[in-house]
Amino acid sequence: MPLDNVRNIVLVLSGKGGVGKSSITTQLALTLSLQGHTVGVLDIDLTGPSIPRFFGIESSKVRQAPGGWIPVDVHAKQTLPPRNSEEQAIGALSCMSLGFILPNRSDAVIWRGPKKTAMVRQFLTDVLWPEIDYLLIDTPPGTSDEHISLLETLLKNTNPTPSANLPYLAGAVVVTTPQAISISDVKKELNFCRKTAIRVLGVVENMAGFVCPNCSECTNVFSKGGGEIMARDFAVPFLGSVPIDPAFVQLVEEGTRPVYPEGTKVDGIEVAGALDASPEGLFVDKYRDCSLYPLFDGFVKRLVQDIKTIS
């Protein structure tokens, strides 16, 4: 059976492109792993897969085994060295994306709908996931072929309620940015969730404010608060706002540990950051120094709790 080893499935959706679906997926995956869960990430954005770039595993390739594809490991289950006081046991993290299959990273994948539909189905049925607690599915923008195919296959192969032998389709995290343009597209996505009876686990407002690294003043580059109002209108939980953190972008792009000027505050909490921007260490280890980690730690605790209480 496909998805046999998967316990819970969480979708990351957004009607709008470039709001940070992949960035949020990455951080949710890292945080789940830091909390000791075993995590898988499936990237079904076929024409613009970004997950390999986010995890810094662009040169990895998928291996083939009898019966399916073996996902690419980001890190194995292990214990990280102490950061503040105690050691941290983390769960294994693995990824699957079309980016691992393409021979050349700048090749365009020019596919019409039926081919995309087939590929999404294959990703859901032919990947040999190890035993994982959470499978995060990163989606392309919109409500079209990939989404229809994803839900058709998932609704067939999962359970709407948790059970012993089938993976549980827990619901979706919907990502938006604060401006009205983005909100109006994301409302369409919420309506899509309603029509397909996917539970919305929460709305995340990304790119809400930018903390100037020079004077540590927060500017609302794309305004603020739109996500929360939308969540209220649709009566779905609002997880929180995530500011733009150039140090996180740098961590992804250059792999250096996040460093912050003294006095940088996110959500009113002083950010410690690392002492120097060294590129040493695992991606997940370096992420612990990111100012966004405490935020995501909160989101993930809430999500895990929510998923448990329903079951």
Next chain:
Amino acid sequence: MAPSLEEPIQVDFDAPLKVAPKLVAPEPEHCPGPESEKAGLADNCAGCPNQAICASAPKGPDPDIPLITARLSSVKHKILVLSGKGGVGKSTFSTMLSHGFSANPDSTVGLMDTDICGPSIPKMMGVEEETIHVTAEGWEPVWVSENLGVMSVQFMLPNRDDAVIWRGPKKNGLIKKFLMDVTWGELDFLIVDTPPGTSDEHLSVNSFLKASGVDGAVLVTTPQEVSLLDVRKEIDFCRKASIPILGIVENMSGFVCPGCKHESQIFRASTGGARKLAKDENIAFLGAVPLDPRIGMACDYGESFLTAYPDSPACSAIKQVVRRVGEQMGLRAEDVLPEEDQ
């Protein structure tokens, strides 16, 4: 059976389109496409319930293409706005480009939104509440000003928050209608805004417009590698589909803190940004537009940023880009967007 890692079949760009027949079952996964020459005859068609229908459908090019060409013969320049990545500012840039072109009272500009699942143009243009008028001649675009018309799927939705959950073929049908039935009239520029990616909408726009001739595509990107990665794919797409590339615009490059005037690179160009990509790929670099929170606000309220904040650095950068786009099409920059009298 283990899945294969074979390279997927790419779409054949040179094959002429024919009319897609009415199918009795969904297209199977290795379908050559019901509008392709091989429809019903390819190896993959064996056993498909549609095979007989596809095979017996009339051959030869789609009879609608000459209609599209005739309809668009009164349009002088057609520009596509593309990007592999979402949210980099394609629609924002398309609105800027059309406001820029229409700032010259002698030019008439049309803006067509082919993003079916996430149309943003009507909101950015401040015409969200409008609906389409159907006349005997076809669909009348929504006019934002004297010389600027807009067409989008948003105008046809009964409820503006409705999700449009359509598969590829249905989206292609609508795009065809937009090109065939919209009474654009005499236009100097038609700007076509696209959704992110390289899929149905892009293929359709390309194949429908091929006969009437496209001036080229403007690619939009943000400075960071995650975005450039997808834009490289789009360049590959343009090359494969032989769409000329007018140039590349870097959006959201640099942000000036309103508090301390310190410029920070929110989306760091760790790999050299669009400038280097343009050089590597040998295409024109049209300019860099800084991130200005007021651009987003102007879009939210459906105002023209160019007229609302004419003195901002972002505004002069955009005007520069508009002129460069004109130059790339072989027009005189002065004719496209006259310099303002100081």
